[in-house]
Amino acid sequence: MQKKLHHKFQTKLISYDQFMEYKLYDENDGYYSENNQELWGTDYMTSPMIHPAFGFLIAKYIYAVWISMNSPSTFSLIEIGGGNLNLTNDIFEGIQDLSPKFADLLNIVVIDRNFNNNLPRHKNIKLINSDNFNLKNITGVIISNELFDALPFKRLINKNDRFYEIFVNYCNDFQEQE
Template identity: 30%
Template sequence: MDQPDDNRLRGIILNRIREQGRIPFADFMAMCLYEPGLGYYTSPGRKVGAEGDFYTSINVHSVFGRLIAREICRMWEEMGRPASFDIVEAGAGHGRLATDVIDAIQELNPTLYDGIRLTLIEAEPSLAAVQGELLAPHLPKVSWSTPADLAEGRLRFTGCLYSNELIDSFPPHLVEMGPEGLREVFVAAEGDQFSEILDLPSTPELEAYLSRLGITFAVGQRAEINLNAVRWLESVATALERGFVLTIDYGYLAPELYGPMRLNGTLLCYYRHTIEENPYIRIGLQDMTTHVDFTTLAARGEELGLRKVWYGEQYRFLVATGMMEELMALEAAATSEKEQIAIRLALKKLILPEGGMGDTFKVLVQAKGVENPRLLCMRDWGKLF
């Protein structure tokens, strides 16, 4: 695998460490991903799809966005069909998913479409132009915001905030259980390279996080604790006046995420569709991700007034929200058997386990100020077939 030039950001991070001393891995990953103009997510360039470093469900088929749109339509109905309804996408990327969602709502529910206000939150400023081109027919309804607007309380909305593969990119603290107790991974400078140091945790929040979960690691076990995910959820709970939070990402409940089978945690990097385990190369040029702890998102959400409505695998969510109906409509509209086969293969990838996205990805739906909603994803499976 080639080693592209990462000297500029590498030098900036090394100099900061030399000046300030070692830093928690979370700070290192934050600079790699979000350093203004140089981080993986804050620099120009296509990150997703064939020309990028990884695929998401968005790249598979527009049906993914249509099914989210179907659920948003139901959310609007469960909220009493308000005249105005905010849809917020956090981590909007190139705007493909937002376009698929709002296109579908315009077709499926013109009344809801009339009252929609769409807000896109994205860390990379240059993507606004690309988003604007895709969303050109809907531009009067579109506005742009930043992660800082959400984090600092400048955003307020009533409706639905959704995200797809966002939380996995939030920088976590790395910890490892030593013979004498929990230790944190710090990043130090060693010449023009990075090295790791294990020492006492930088914050008592790390041990408190594990204590709340009742998790105990084996000696030598390494794991990630994502305090940034919790802080993000706290910001969302503050910003949401009434409505829903829909989170789609890869992850597990805590007992599985932190189980003894994961002695090395879940941290991985992606570069040109190849998995890389070393986070200290291609600085700012490769994606870095970790699996989401859905137990903590749900539990902290309850404390913040975000009641868990539904949690499950992506395939269950997609089938319950209308995947089979969408498949039949697409096949009926296909002009050839070859096109029908291509449609089936694409949609299978969204729902199949073992190589597909069906069980790797999970969906968490939380509600605030909406009593006993009956969403599509909650439908009885026995009545869907």
């Protein structure tokens, strides 16, 4: 990994967001890559992993929104950062229980960067890579769970009333550096 990062960035200093982008999303070595699926859900848990009740409560809300809009004949649920589809599947099952009619017309789109296309899902659920995201004129609801936790970000430090960006340095090991 260290050699790949060194080669990839051709410098000893890498901005923190670039480092995290690589560590999270590299096609082969990133945390969210298909090569590391065995790690998913082993180092942390989110509400959809604990119990389907979370998804059912969201399903009730989405159903109420559809009813409040006079039950349009086309309606979409878009989940940004849907990952392993736990939440999406729980929501869809909840909607099927609430209203089979609504479940039949519901168009579900899950947008994420890395998908395992073998994930079990209903035929109404479409997967879109975030690089190809271009949806327009949608009637429906957009949701996201834990998305901001998975975004690379800049890190700053304040010293003597001045802000400095934190970089990652490689010298036999990774170190933070101002």
